[in-house]
Amino acid sequence: MILLKKWFVGFGLLLAFTVAQAQTLQPVSFEDQHGSVIELNSEVKWIIFSHHNKGAKMTKQAIDESGIKDFAAHQGLYIADISKMPALITRMFAMPAMRKYEFNLALDRDGELTQGLPKQEDKVTLMKLDNLSIVDTLFVDSPEAVVEFINANR
Numbered sequence: 001m002i003l004l005k006k007w008f009v010g011f012g013l014l015l016a017f018t019v020a021q022a023q024t025l026q027p028v029s030f031e032d033q034h035g036s037v038i039e040l041n042s043e044v045k046w047i048i049f050s051h052h053n054k055g056a057k058m059t060k061q062a063i064d065e066s067g068i069k070d071f072a073a074h075q076g077l078y079i080a081d082i083s084k085m086p087a088l089i090t091r092m093f094a095m096p097a098m099r100k101y102e103f104n105l106a107l108d109r110d111g112e113l114t115q116g117l118p119k120q121e122d123k124v125t126l127m128k129l130d131n132l133s134i135v136d137t138l139f140v141d142s143p144e145a146v147v148e149f150i151n152a153n154r
Contacts, residue, residue: 024133028113030079030106033098038077038106042131045075046153048146049117049125056080059124060101062146069102074154078103083111128153 028040040047050056059078071077085094090109098105108114119125123139126149140146 023116023118025116025129027132030108030113032104032106033095033101034104036104038072038104040077040079040106040132043075044077044132045129046149047076047117047125047127047129048078048149049081049114049119049127050079051081051114051117051119051125052084052122054122055124056082058141058143059146062143062150063103065143066147066150068150068154071103076150076153077106079106079108079114079117081108081111081114083109 025040027042030038030040032038048059050059059080063078068074068076082090082094098107117125118127118134118137118139120139123141124146126138126140126146127134128136138145138149140149
């Protein structure tokens, strides 16, 4: 009886973990650094998500190294949560710098659009999607890992 009880508890934890991993995202419209709309929809198969300055710099370095210029052509999306950046810094320095990027990125200016995305402190989140369901999530802290993810999804 005790063995059966432990099996049910173990199975319940496994089921809870699996359900937590199977998060489904809702379609969202973001604005890019040029003011154009970028969609998170069922066509997106992978996402890079940065939510802090270190992660944004790491991701920019990885994108430059990989040479990717059009995420949508590869069914990808780069999302940056810039809500923690002071408005004056965003307006005077960050946005002009981002407009020079050779790629587009989806911006979350107030943190609302990305609040449900998985994240860990000081890490960049890499997600694989299937019809907006997250099927795999990695938390990385090196540009090399981001480059590897980009190259694996082209």
